[in-house]
Amino acid sequence: KAGVTQTPRYLIKTRGQQVTLSCSPISGHRSVSWYQQTPGQGLQFLFEYFSETQRNKGNFPGRFSGRQFSNSRSEMNVSTLELGDSALYLCASSLGGRGRLGETQYFGPGTRLLVL
């Protein structure tokens, strides 16, 4: 079974631009979560999508948005990029059932975004 894939792997943008990152979950997984990882803040939850609906959201400004398609693939968009948005963006997929505490999230390799 193929793992979680993320594209692109590396990205360089300038302040004020916008960026779209893509995540393809493991086949059969319906939940996709996005995390931002920075040296200063660690791993922070951005949002989770399940069956094309945002099910949970972290504490990030509205410049960060996402969506999920009917095939469970997800995209994350960041508008009006700031220098502080430079980070590793990780996507994780899982089956997504509620109440399944032991259900593991499987992570992709991440997209490294550098904002200049």
Add this chain to the structure above:
Amino acid sequence: AQKITQTQPGMFVQEKEAVTLDCTYDTSDPSYGLFWYKQPSSGEMIFLIYQGSYDQQNATEGRYSLNFQKARKSANLVISASQLGDSAMYFCAMRETNTGNQFYFGTGTSLTVIP
């Protein structure tokens, strides 16, 4: 308050020795799950081991075991017989029933295995 605390920013261990990575957590939810992930320099998070709050036995997966002390709210990862390939960042994470699928991560511990 931090939900997951990892107090060891960096650890060193001799090859073939055992090492314990500390993790404490904070939750009022009686039903929760604890996870450990490994992140090599390549960036991908690799799932290692899981412990449920109602599990009576400590979880084990090969060379990984979880020392779960519920009353102390600690979930330490023990790696036995360390290998050079174990050098990586290690993250403790928690999922609560009340917050759905969201994982809370600690700040991580950087483990270096010395030959």
